Amino acid sequence: MTEEPDFLGQDSDGGSEEVVLTPAELIERLEQAWMNEKFAPELLESKPEIVECVMEQLEHMEENVRRAKREDLKVSIHQMEMERIRYVLSSYLRCRLMKIEKFFPHVLEKEKTRRDGEPSSLSPEELAFTREFMANTETYLKNVALKHMPPNLQKVDLFRAVPKPDLDSYVFLRVRERQENILVEPDTDEQGDYVIDLEKGSQHLIRYKTIAPLVASGAVQLI
Amino acid sequence: MLRKGGQSRSGASSPGQGSVLLSGTAAALARALGASANGNPQEDGLRQVLEEMKALYEQNQSDVNEAKSGGRSDLIPTIKFRHCSLLRNRRCTVAYLYDRLLRIRALRWEYGSILPNALRFHMSAEEMEWFNNYKKSLATYMRSLGGREGLDITQDMKPPKSLYIERQGLTVSTGMNLTIIAVISNSWAEAIHLSLVRCLKDYGEFEVDDGTSVLLKKNSQHFLPRWKCEQLIRQGVLEHILS
Numbered sequence: 406m407t408e409e410p411d412f413l414g415q416d417s418d419g420g421s422e423e424v425v426l427t428p429a430e431l432i433e434r435l436e437q438a439w440m441n442e443k444f445a446p447e448l449l450e451s452k453p454e455i456v457e458c459v460m461e462q463l464e465h466m467e468e469n470v471r472r473a474k475r476e477d478l479k480v481s482i483h484q485m486e487m488e489r490i491r492y493v494l495s496s497y498l499r500c501r502l503m504k505i506e507k508f509f510p511h512v513l514e515k516e517k518t519r520r521d522g523e524p525s526s527l528s529p530e531e532l533a534f535t536r537e538f539m540a541n542t543e544t545y546l547k548n549v550a551l552k553h554m555p556p557n558l559q560k561v562d563l564f565r566a567v568p569k570p571d572l573d574s575y576v577f578l579r580v581r582e583r584q585e586n587i588l589v590e591p592d593t594d595e596q597g598d599y600v601i602d603l604e605k606g607s608q609h610l611i612r613y614k615t616i617a618p619l620v621a622s623g624a625v626q627l628i
Numbered sequence: 629m630l631r632k633g634g635q636s637r638s639g640a641s642s643p644g645q646g647s648v649l650l651s652g653t654a655a656a657l658a659r660a661l662g663a664s665a666n667g668n669p670q671e672d673g674l675r676q677v678l679e680e681m682k683a684l685y686e687q688n689q690s691d692v693n694e695a696k697s698g699g700r701s702d703l704i705p706t707i708k709f710r711h712c713s714l715l716r717n718r719r720c721t722v723a724y725l726y727d728r729l730l731r732i733r734a735l736r737w738e739y740g741s742i743l744p745n746a747l748r749f750h751m752s753a754e755e756m757e758w759f760n761n762y763k764k765s766l767a768t769y770m771r772s773l774g775g776r777e778g779l780d781i782t783q784d785m786k787p788p789k790s791l792y793i794e795r796q797g798l799t800v801s802t803g804m805n806l807t808i809i810a811v812i813s814n815s816w817a818e819a820i821h822l823s824l825v826r827c828l829k830d831y832g833e834f835e836v837d838d839g840t841s842v843l844l845k846k847n848s849q850h851f852l853p854r855w856k857c858e859q860l861i862r863q864g865v866l867e868h869i870l871s
Contacts, residue, residue, distance in 0.1 A: 460774025484853075488788040495781040498773070502766075502781075506733070530772040537765040542729065545758045550721050553678045555685035558718050566722070 428462060432490060435459050439497040441620055444577070444627035446613055447570040448504040448512055449620065451528045459494050463487060505535050510564040513539060524621075539563070572614040579608050582624040589615055671752070674721065681717050684710045732759050736766065737782055740859055783858055825850055825857055825866040834860075 426434065438452050466487050470480055505512055505527070512535055516527055527535065543563070551559045584603040589611070591598070603609065603619075608628070619625045688710045691703045732755055735743055741763050748756065771778035831844035834852075842850055849869070860866045 457774065460779065464774070464776065485788065488784070491779075492784045492787050495779065495784040498779070498781045502769075530769050534765055534769045537761070541758055541761040541765070542726075545729065545754055546722060546725060549752070549754050550674065550678070550718075550725055554681055554718060555714065558681070558685075558714060561718070561722060 426458070431455070431458050431462060432493075435490070435493055435497065437623075437626055439493050439500070441627045442497055442500045442504075445617075445620060446572060446574045446576075447617075448501060448508065448526045450524045450526055451501075451531060453528045456494070456498070456528075459490065463490060463494075501531065502534070504570070505531060506538060508567065508570050509535055509539050509542075510567050511569050514564060572617065573612055575610055576613045576616075577608065577610050577628045578616060578620075578625040579628050580605055580625050584619060584624055587615065587619075674724075677717050677721050681714055684714050684717075688714075728755065729758060733762060735759070736763050739863060740782070741767075785858070824869045825852055825861070826869050827865065828867050829865060831860070831865050 434452075434455055438449075438455055442449055466483055470483050470487070473479060512527065516525060516532060516535075519525060525532075546561065547559075551561060580603045583605045586600050587603060589599055589601055603625070616625055620627060688707050691700075691707050691710075694700050695703045695707065732751065735747060736759065739747070743759070751759070766782075770780055770782075773779040773781075827844045827846055827848045827850070830846050833841045834844050835841045842852070844850070844865070852866075857866050857868075861868055
């Protein structure tokens with residue numbers, strides 16, 4: 406993914422409140438978030454700033470394309486770039502929706518028990534979507550089956566019925582910032598806990614639970 | 629999601645009664661999930677399971693009363709067994725219904741907001757209502773993305789990867805010409821935004837990017853922006869010719 410070619414007179418920065426990002430950096434952030442989301446077993450922190458900025462970027466590009474018509478080559482290249490960005494963004498959001506739908510009671514519970522100041526895994530719109538999904542499904546099950554069942558069985562606790570994300574699943578990662586003294590709990594009881602260091606640039610296959618906080622902080626990248 | 633019922637552990641008879649095939653129907657329901665992709669909702673099967681549950685519950689109620697007042701503690705194992713059957717029936721039923729919902733959900737992503745009639749036929753009224761609520765919820769979410777009209781994330785399902793075909797000076801006469809030109813173009817430009825598609829059925833007017841519209845008649849061929857025709861390709865109206 407290259408930077409915006411200059412000749413269309415593009416001058417934008419997809420900046421958030423604190424940091425000013427070049428378009429290239431923004432897209433890199435998007436791709437990182439996308440890959441992390443794809444390979445993590447649970448729903449990760451929501452990144453509304455990235456989504457907003459990328460959408461802005463796409464709108465910018467569309468404007469420029471519309472203005473600079475008929476110059477086929479530049480237009481084609483920009484349209485191709487737009488398609489690619491749109492694909493990555495859509496794929497990222499789809500991945501999140503899929504996880505939301507798959508783990509909806511747990512996602513909602515996590516949001517309910519979240520403390521103020523802790524980052525949320527759901528954007529406000531995703532939260533609304535999740536609540537609607539839960540209500541829709543509960544209503545359906547109640548009307549079609551549960552209300553016809555014996556009185557003591559009419560409540561199904563979806564939180565217990567729907568499986569949780571498997572945080573013990575293994576993931577591949579690349580280390581971006583050196584980490585020391587990561588405590589690893591082995592699978593079998595015979596081995597004791599041991600401690601490892603993660604060198605910058607190294608790649609590992611490790612249980613997700615061990616490094617979950619490092620994904621959130623950006624110290625490692627799932628691949 | 630809720631794990632399927634698995635093999636039937638039925639066939640046991642409760643003491644003092646004729647043999648009752650417990651949970652057999654429920655397990656059959658769950659097994660029906662594996663069989664058909666989008667069959668009709670097994671309304672009969674569902675009803676049978678619910679009736680069986682009612683019967684089991686009533687038997688249990690009377691036995692519980694007997695056990696308490698008549699001191700018949702020998703009935704307790706049977707009561708427990710029936711309760712387990714009830715729980716299992718509920719689990720199979722809910723698993724079956726939920727799995728159907730997941731398949732219906734997949735239909736929204738495959739076919740778009742409007743389902744082909746053949747599929748609608750296989751859905752119960754409540755399932756249809758669930759589907760409508762789901763697609764409304766999804767639409768609200770998609771519209772909220774970004775500043776303006778939102779982003780339709782049911783598009784762009786595949787990474788862009790088609791051939792670049794020069795728009796001007798190309799006469800579309802036979803497939804042969806196109807192959808040659810495509811091979812030449814491909815070698816220097818991987819950039820793509822147009823696909824060659826053939827129309828499989830009469831569709832009518834279709835608007836493209838610059839405001840012009842194209843008449844999609846059966847067997848006509850067009851160069852169309854790839855992302856615009858994705859959904860039509862999925863619905864079977866257009867067919868991608870070169871890829």
